[in-house]
Amino acid sequence: MSDTRNLFNKVWDLHSVRTLPDGQTQLFIGLHLIHEVTSPQAFEILRERGLQVAFPQRTFATVDHVIPTADQSRPFQDELAEQMMSAIERNCREFGITLLNLDDRRQGIVHVVGPEQGLTQPGMTIVCGDSHTSTHGAFGSIAIGIGTSNVAQVLATQTMFLNRPAVRRVVVNGQLSPGVFAKDVILHIIRKLGVQGGVGYAYEYAGTTFDAMSMEERMTVCNMSIEGGARCGYINPDETTVDYLRGRPFAPQGDSFDRAAAWWLSLASSDDAEFDDEVEFDAADIEPTVTWGITPAQSVGISEKLPHVSDFPSEEQTLVREALEFMGLQEGAPIAGTKIDVAFIGSCTNSRISDLRQAADVVRGHRVADGVRAIVVPGSQQVREQAMNEGLHEVFEAAGFEWRGAGCSMCLAMNPDRLQGREVCASSSNRNFKGRQGSPVGRTLLMSPAMVAAAAVQGHVTDIREFALAPV
Amino acid sequence: MSSNEIKTVEGTGIPLVLDDIDTDRIIPARFLRCVTFEGLGDHLFEDDRAQDADHPFNQPQYRNASILITGRNFGCGSSREHAPQSLMRWGIRAIVAESHAEIFFGNCASLGIVAATADRNDLETLAALVTQNPDCRLTVDLESLCVTAGGQSVPVRIPDSARTALITGQWDYLSRLLSAQGAVTAHAATIPYLNDFPD
Helix, strand or coil, X not given: CCCCCCHHHHHHHHHEEEECCCCCEEEECCEEEECCCCCHHXXXXXXXXXXXXXXXXXXXXXXCCCCCCCCCCCCCCCHHHHHHHHHHHHHXXXXXXXXXXXXXXXXXXXXXXXXXXXXXXXXXXXXXXXXXXXXXXXXXXXXXXXXXXXXXXXHHHCEEEECCCEEEEEEEECCXXXXXXXXXXXXXXXXXXXXCCCCCEEEEEECHHHHCCCHHHHHHHHHHHHHHCCCEEECCCCHHHHHHHCCCCCCCCHHHHHHHHHXXXXXXXXXXXXXXXXXXXXXXXXXXXXXXXXXXXXXEECCCECCCHHHCCHHHHHHHHHHHHHHCCCCCCECCCCECCEEEECCCCCCCHHXXXXXXXXXXXXXXXXXXXXXXXXXXXXXXXXXXXXXXXXHHHHHCCXXXXXXXXXXXXXXXXXXXXXXXXXXXXXXXXXXXXXXXXXXXXXXXXXXXXXXXXXXXXXXXXXXXXCCC | CCCCCCCEEEECEEEECCCCCEHHHHCCHHHHCCCCCCCHHHHCCXXXXXHCCCCHHHCHHHCCCCEEEECCCECECCXXXXXXXXXXXXXXXXXXXXXXXXXXXXXXXXXXXXXXXXXXXXXXXXXXXXXXXXXXXXXXXXXXXXXXXXXXXXXXXXXXXXXXXXXXXXXXXXXXXXXXXXXXXXXXXXXXXXXXXXX
């Protein structure tokens, strides 16, 4: 008889150490990724209690959130950031954890580095003190973001307590139109299901649209699961997954790889796998998508106009009014043509080599519009190196973009890269929350890297599909 | 009797019945540049407060509140435990919302903060009561699963696991996890990727 458990439940069952009478599972964690922001207090808890790291060889650290992307010389000018660097260096040294530090060519955003190094593999349980840990679900793993108390728990025991979520299959079938990217797919899903729609669920993304995606595109989709309320989202491993992992430094090698690949593929949800819920979308309905508000669900297709407050149920109108007022946008106005001040290409959502190639293809031969500040921040040192080998930095610099070092940069403003005042930023990142990009009144428009590039050149939000025809 | 037992939270309330309040708003990212959680209470909702003089967390009549009445999807976004830490260090001991984001809920559980849910109309009732009379005493009762205030009572919900842990004082999850470390080591031996993928 075939196994009708979906991938999520197979992987969960494999890692279940015990179930408590109250229903919680003590779940074994296969890979623990840490960074400088959410770990220092966790190590202090270990010290206070006289505990060691239980599985230091299953724990990997990098630095990303606070590091400057322009001048990376030490000590950092920001003393607080420097303190955090010193703390993670000391903690990794004292507790025997591998740190991919700034002087290590493998350093970068934790959710770019894990997959790139082959640390992230199908069938694993993966946690990190960062909500975008959902990214790693692209490989068919259970990958969830956790808080600092949880980080301490996982450091000390390699386990944590979790209630098993329900699993919703989110199906998208069909071929994406030219100019429509993975980012648009996930923005569309969040728009339709809402920012709280996924609470209590893990999302399995299935269907021919995801089947056709590269691993980097799948990471973009899974990355933003949390913006839809789902703590994790995943895609079943297939040959694309296996091909991506072959030869990566921390992936199994030789005969082990073949055995691993067979096991990975066996985990995929079968055709008769059972789900708690299912929703379906058609790829043909998805346009280049842009957010207009202060939650990632407040978005429209590029050819659409902003909704009217009265379009929403009465209980949601307060939030819609708040969003329009904060953004300085008018209900019923087109999103295309919205002026921007800053263009940011980067973040754990869209800073991989394919993202940079797409953006470079758009800007090649163009100039960033007058008055627009534009930066490109590769997700890792390896992405940066690859891009430079391909000459992409020259394309960006010739167009007037700044070419930076790897880090989280302007996604979350814990480093010198920030919006000023009420600047409007076309951003390839994941969150358009009030103040997210460092100015309390700064404004964010989320979109794909190609759309950011087009907006940078035009100085306003532009339909990437028409951009090629537009006069320079 | 364990000193960690939390069966009730009593105190005055503070109303903030808005939806999708994310953790960047609760504690802006620049305040995460720290290696301890000390002092975070001073920066709770800092940017929202600066832009809205009437923000409830600016109003002196709520300064001693310990029970937050809020809306849907509270604490969404970033996993930063700095968010519940800043609420706790400001003085909040219970958050009654229409719903909580999951990572935020888990962080509250680890800190012994009561994160309960109630129906929207009941939240509006509580918020109105607190607004009219900021000195009104509220009791969040985890045993009878209700909030009582001013002679009224509204039902609240909280997942069994969190409720049991709070009532019995077993919300120090680290100690409970450590008690099974033998089983954890044994379990690791059954995980294929830790054992070179046996056939």
